[in-house]
Amino acid sequence: MKKTHALLIATAAFTLGFGINNAAVSNIATQKIAVVDVPTVVSNSAQIKALKNNHKAELENLQKWLNNAQADVNNQLTQESREKLLKQYQEQFNNKKAEMVKKHQEQIQMIDKNISTTIATEAVEKGYDLVLTKDVVLYGGKDITVDIQKKVK
Secondary structure, three states: OHHHHHHHHHHHHHHHHHHHHHHHHHHHHOOOEEEEOHHHHHHOOHHHHHHHHHHHHHHHHHHHHHHHHHHHHHOOOOHHHHHHHHHHHHHHHHHHHHHHHHHHHHHHHHHHHHHHHHHHHHHHHHOOOEEEEHHHOOOOOEEOHHHHHHHOO
């Protein structure tokens, strides 16, 4: 009796598990899936190109500032005045660098948010249930990279 009862429970559990698995697989099969090549979208983004150019200009300005600071330090007559001025310039440099890094990171985050929002909006508009990055998908899914590139500014 106990063996029959245990066999009945095992059979019911197997049947239930198999049914749930089939339901999950059939649900996945009916989903509309898209893929996006995010690195391509990012690298072709006008925002990223502008950010790179702006960052390059900021680095050039910082280099000019450093050259002027070094010349100023070298023009000091005493070792004591050189060390004092060098310390001041180092502090200013660290502040400028930290501010530049912070600003750059904030801009990157804004661009990332813009791209993510664009992808989400496109997914809703086109009725996609799931959007994956192209690098994690071996096969399948509708590639919407070009559509996203057109909408990302």
